[in-house]
Amino acid sequence: MKKLFFVMFVFFAVTKIAVSQTSPLIIKSSDKGLHLDHTVIAKEGFFSIGRFYNVHPKFLADYNSLDINKGLISARPSVYH
Secondary structure, eight states, rough: HHHHHHHHHHHHHHHHHHHHHOOOOOOEETTEEEEEOOOOOTTHHHHHHHHTTTHHHHHHHHHTOOTTTTTOOSSOOOOOO
């Protein structure tokens, strides 16, 4: 019984990991150097994106010529009814 539970757990864990890695990271080049494009979604900020890519939030703001104190704007605007 324990073996069956373990096999099912591993199967679901591997499936979850495989599904969550659907979009590949593509490194691009520009006049500033190499970079990744990231589309900001709701509730993301400099600190959460910095943790995700292991980059200091101040560097992200400076690289993108943004004010770290003003926050980020989502790419998909909210619609109010």
